Amino acid sequence: MTGSGPRRTLAAVVAGLCLVAAAPVRAHIVYGRPTLLGLTLGADVVAHVRILEPNAQVVLPESGQRRGVVVAELRELLKGSLEPGAPLRFATHGHGVAEYVAGEQAVVFLAGIERSRELDALAVTGLRWVSFQEHDARFVLDSSNRKPLLAALRGYVSAEGEGEPEARLRKQRAVTLALLTSGIPRLAESAVQDLAGAGEVPLVTVEDVPLLLERVVDSPEAPAGLRAALLSELARRGFVDGAPHWVRLLRTTSKPELLQVVRAAGQHPSPAVDETLVAMLGGDDSEIAAAAALALGTPAHADATPSLAASLDHPEPRVRMAAIRALGRIPTPAAQRALETAAAEHTDLDTRRRAAAEVRAATTSD
């Protein structure tokens, strides 16, 4: 599949497909945040702990070299097994790893130290565990997230140990729904990522839709990105008609989230969405207008070419440059003509140069 056809198909899933970065080793360029489910599946030990010493050290007996480790008190073992009694000690490895403060409570996802080629030598000190959690996988507990987070982890571990597929799915669905409606963005986001990654697996069903629309998609209290992602996924599954919800989302979101929604909506073309984006292109806010121009810059929005061409005369350079960029992504003669005209005749030097570069790029790619 190629061209604008797949773009439409893509549009149906774009905001809903996310990574579940469950791989045990993650490092400094990380594609998206790991989900709770992914972290749980990838860990040998999942534990609710209280941090005692965030910057303790272990010392290698022969070389005298050291390594920073975290010492924690076990509050609840959620997965795996640990020696009873002694404080839990673990090293961290990766780029931008999670860092802790003494006294705070957190959930840690640990792997055996032998799984780290770089740190396995620390085993001689008696250290058994390493955490690969990056800063975006740091789960510190507070009064708002403690109960739902721990409940979700207990649910995931319980589901993992369930031998019967239907029972496992039932438990995972319960956790998914609880997280999506938890009102805690980080937890809901984790669930929507798993939901989208699950393909057709019924982690939510059509009976759940009214609740999800009310509590998330149409809720102004929910983060716009989460609303957009869940809307995309529900539409992809055929549970809702996305267009009216996209329009509502566009009309009820304000900056700075609106910029994100505009970009996401551009991936979901429909007459109603296009009309809304074109109206934003002609609005007073140049930042929104520029975002709308970029959102319209796909072949699926070729009908917006006249509006984009008109934006080449916008008084704000940001909007002009965005319109140039958008027209360059619309492979039609009309879009090309608009760029050529700007390159030859525009009164602003930068606009002429940028349009000329876009024309050259288009010519080269021919």
Added chain:
Amino acid sequence: MSLQLSFGSHSRSVFVWTRALVLGLALCIPALVAFQCGRPSFRAAVCVRDITPISPGLAAAYTATFGQPAVVNHTDPVFLAGFGDNRPATGYNDRLWARTLVVDGLGDRIAITSLDVVGYLNGEVDTIRSMVSPDSEVDYVVVHSTHQHEGPDTIGIWGPDPLTSGIDFGYLDFVNASVADCIDEAAANLEPARVKFATTNSDGLSLGIDVEDDGAGVADGKVLVDDDLLAPATDGRIVDSRLSIMQVTERGDEKDVIATLVNFASHPESLGSNNTLVTSDFPHYARERIEEAAGGTAIWVSGDLGVLQGPLDLDVLDPDTNQPAVRRTFRWAEVHGEQLADRVLSAIPSMPGSPVAVIRSATAKPVPVRLDNPYFRFFIALGVINARLDLFTDGVPDDGVGFPFPPPFNELPQALGEELHTEVGAFTINEASFAVVPSELDPQIGETYRAAMTGAQHSFIIGLGNDEIGYQLPAPKWDDSCHASAPFILGGVPQLCPVQPIDCNTVFQNNVGQDVDPSISGAMFPVLAELH
């Protein structure tokens, strides 16, 4: 007229003197011709542009921090690149720069721009080139990224969430125009100059008390299979601690420095992932120190910093406290940067540089690299990675998107173009040789490039040069588990993948694939051979 050639601090063997004689003769004749024609045989100029991202929400912070009026060039928020996503900037520590040195000698005119960004894709570089005035007569434009991890997202994968690009294309347009204007300005201001080189290293600048720190001033954060056989003394940790230096001074007064370019292979990421202040990291402090001591403009160029050279596991001695500086602090970055600067300054020879420079360049473009990485295909398909990136099939642009995975993964979109196009290049300035690579190059490979610079006394690797395609590691050390398991990881069920264990360390995840080294090295060696 006297010709004075710098040969660095190497011992002057008969071989070297012979080469000097031959080189001197080679330079002498065209130099005489050039002088007789009234054209100086080496000219140089620098320019700088402030490319700090300034959003409406950060404008007041910019003015408060730097005492300068803020001109907005970025939307809110400014997502910081390099670690995880959703890291909006909250303020500034120091400014980000585009710093350009244009050198013009007997032969070619070359513009070297260093950007304080995480990476800059080849399409944007081509846009810059298209915007440079033909009157500037630049033969080879090199746009390098220092790969700092505390600046704006110029690639796309560090936005607010996994599916939203962090790129502000208006900002990229601003950078493109700024760099092009900067190059034009420098080319218009070329002045007679001298050039000299030096090579030293950062050995001993770190304390070696961490298990991953061998005291080299840079640490290896990822040990590949069989690296322990190559470097048994360090348990497989392999680093390139070389500091290569080019200094350009005014012709009339050689103490008047125009520019000092430093090439060092280490990720500028010492502040770590909790920092939300915009900064160019330790190169900022190194540049400040060099400029304060030597004058002129200091230009930082990151080298073969791949797999996985960086500062995160180092301890450095704070001279104010005589204790290790606290990691992940600006004080740590300051101490490290100043130590590197002092090492650079002490290595630069006091003798005047050469007033003559033979400059030659060679490039290969396009260099097709087969795109194996399903993660890249996923994010290109979604437009998260810079949507201006084109893929190609059989040399023809291919923007196709499809769903090639079998059920149940057939909902995962993939860009379908077979290959991406990048470029490699190289140039020589007298006795120094520069390889321009588009990747985060493993220093093991970097050494093979340096070995191919036959006769060069000072070798430079300009990493992330004219592109950023991710890591480049030796082909035999490739571990395919991360790519092979991609649908399972993307689909959230890595435990079902038949390939185990899965190593999704950044050097494999952020890697175009197994074809990178054969393609890049396959293009680079002929280019180097053309010059050596």
